[in-house]
Amino acid sequence: MRRVVCPGSFDPVTNGHIDIIGRAARQYDEVVAAVLTNVNKRGLFSVEEKLAMLRECTANLENVQISQFNGLLVDFCRDNGIGAIIRSLRSVSDFDYELQIAQMNYRLAGVETLFMTANPQYSFLSSSLVREIAQYGGDVSSLVTPDVEQRLRDKYKDRDSS
Numbered sequence: 687m688r689r690v691v692c693p694g695s696f697d698p699v700t701n702g703h704i705d706i707i708g709r710a711a712r713q714y715d716e717v718v719a720a721v722l723t724n725v726n727k728r729g730l731f732s733v734e735e736k737l738a739m740l741r742e743c744t745a746n747l748e749n750v751q752i753s754q755f756n757g758l759l760v761d762f763c764r765d766n767g768i769g770a771i772i773r774s775l776r777s778v779s780d781f782d783y784e785l786q787i788a789q790m791n792y793r794l795a796g797v798e799t800l801f802m803t804a805n806p807q808y809s810f811l812s813s814s815l816v817r818e819i820a821q822y823g824g825d826v827s828s829l830v831t832p833d834v835e836q837r838l839r840d841k842y843k844d845r846d847s848s
């Protein structure tokens with residue numbers, strides 16, 4: 687059984703994430719999309735909301751599980767029998783950062799990192815940009831699922847009225 691993890695903040699999950707998770711699911715027996723829950727990475731959405739959004743948008747992928755982790759990703763991999771981490775590269779700047787983390791994870795625990803190139807259709811897309819556009823009422827309908835779009839609308843409505 688070849689099980690891999692797609693880790694991330696998913697704040698919120700975007701069509702770029704869904705593309706990578708779906709492509710990974712076609713290559714491996716099981717894919718675990720895991721939300722990082724470290725307290726120093728507090729985001730716009732709670733961990734529960736991130737998990738719910740991920741569940742919703744991967745419901746059609748039978749071999750994808752949704753999970754969460756805090757602490758070291760390599761410990762999560764060991765505890766869950768995961769042999770490799772999937773990360774995606776959108777640009778050269780992603781690579782600089784990812785290379786260092788990948789080498790460290792291998793050094794720490796012998797866990798491999800496998801890189802997938804981002805779909806060019808989404809390589810400009812990041813959760814932070816989606817948040818920024820949504821915050822100012824911009825149209826994110828081609829960047830996230832309708833469920834995520836609605837949650838963004840609700841989130842910023844709550845904020846505006848508080």
Ligand code: ADP
Pocket residue numbers: 693694695696697700701702703706772773774775776780804805808809810811812813
């Ligand atoms: P992190 O804070 O760990 O980078 P993200 O949620 O931003 O968490 O990203 C998780 C993974 O998804 C990373 O491998 C990232 O490169 C990938 N990713 C993010 N946005 C996109 C996108 N638009 N297209 C493809 N991959 C993406």
